[in-house]
Amino acid sequence: MRILLGANPRATLIRAAVLIAAAIVVFGYILLPIRMEGISMLPTYSGGINFANRYAYRWSPPQRGDAVAVRMAGEGVVFVKRIVGMPGERVGIEVGVVMINGEPLIEPHVLYKTLWNMPEVTLGPDEYFLIGDNRGMPMKNHDFGKASRGRIIGKMVF
């Protein structure tokens, strides 16, 4: 018992309680832990654990280039994608190049590309266009498209 609780069991228990409370607050309300699976964000994310910062967009809106977590029915399973289109913009893909309002978008995160094509769509005032970094995979196997602001949980920390 002494080995488990140390010389001062009361202080050990208080430390443990504080640690548990801090973990509940941080991981329950501030950072959403995400186990990365799948290949759609290669090479940026290939696996491991990451976190979505729920407070990243509390005082400023999401920005182009941000990698974000997008909720599905809840937060148990989320998509991690990158924002390429902002509200009100026209987004299309021509021979693998993302076009924003008719202009090519420079994407330093994208290393693998194939010749994707998608007709232009216009985003609503509350919509963002999200794609994964791995454009080397077949387009039909890659989930991407418009999402409302309400679906974006937070910005990826790493």
Added chain:
Amino acid sequence: MPDSRVSLGTVVLSLVAAVVVAALVYVFWPNEERIIRARLMDIASILTVPAHEADLPRMERVAHLRDYLASDIHVRYGSQEATTRDMVLGALIQWGRFPDGVKVEFVDLQVTLDPSRANAASAYLTAKITGRDSVDAREADVRLTRSDGKWVVSGAETRETLTR
């Protein structure tokens, strides 16, 4: 005169016992929502494909779903549709050909009982399908009805998280 003081240990033990009893009552108290959740979890378990499954066991596994689906079920998966239970079971037999198996889970399950109809309910969930080298997830709306005392799925439709 008897000693009426209660020791701290007795108080703590009583509290723990009360919490355990409350938890057991919560878990085992009959509740339609929990029954529906259990039925949906059973479906996920049946849909899970074991590795190296032969044709006959696969058909046998999928046939267990008959108890969980309404005969006039209507399922829409993207642009594909099935309008009878037999069509759904046939499609699932075809779908379940994974040499390495896949695990199906229903995550973030939200069940709502229809306030206007005692025998109707709906569920909103994320279906997560994990294979050896791949993972897929789809949102789905599920409708359920109670038939002969059992909750069965009468409709299901996938919902696009990201739309084009």
